[in-house]
Amino acid sequence: MMKYAEFKEHKIQRTCTKKFHTPQKYKKYLQKDFHGRCGYCNMSEELVTVSFHVEHFVPEKIFKGKKDYLRTDYNNLMWSCPKCNLSKGDKYQGDLSGSSEIVNELFYNPAKIDYNQIFYRNELGGIDSDDPKGREMINTLKLYRPVHNLAWLLEQLEKLCDRLETLQEQEQDPVKKLILEAALGKVAMKCVNIERLFRVVYKGKKVFSERKETQN
Secondary structure (H helix, E strand, C coil): CCEEEECCCCCCCCCCCCCCCCHHHHHHHHHHHCCCECCCCCCEHHHCCCCCEEEECCCHHHHCCCCHHHHCCHHHEEEECHHHHHHHCCCCCCCCCCCCCCCCCCCCCCCCCCHHHCEEEECCCCEEECCHHHHHHHHHCCCCCHHHHHHHHHHHHHHHHHHHHHHHHHCCCHHHHHHHHHHHHHHHHHHHHHHHHHHHHHCCCCCCCHHHHHHC
């Protein structure tokens, strides 16, 4: 599929200089530095009712007993939605003893690599990539799931609602104002429907059958 839009609109910048004894203490800093979005799929935490996770780029199962400082090293911590964290799990590839650099060869580090260089949104709103490692990440993290299309589409519709509302408020012509009002109503209703569908799909109900897709 062809590129339709950029993968994300923000840049991740690490700003925390404090040292804590537990990963969870970094939550507010990760939330700020990652702009309240999953470092892997870019989903906004505002879309879901479950809390985002503090995720280890190099998994704890890998570094435990070898480089225990990575448990609370801010550069090894990511802000992740539950789905991406669970999909990533303990997956790791690399030589932990060979370098002091925080590397997991299976994944691009979202705080170091601009994901706009790796991923993009296709015409269906899905996460796509022309990069071999990027495509592997899509499969590993299950970024192909419809929930990611719906999350992106919902955000686009919400932006359109905001834009139409602003135009309506600024419009002086009564006829044009009514047209904008009607358009806003239709888009707002579409937002409601997509949000409802997103909630259902996020909870794992089989509106779309992934099993059938993988068998074909």
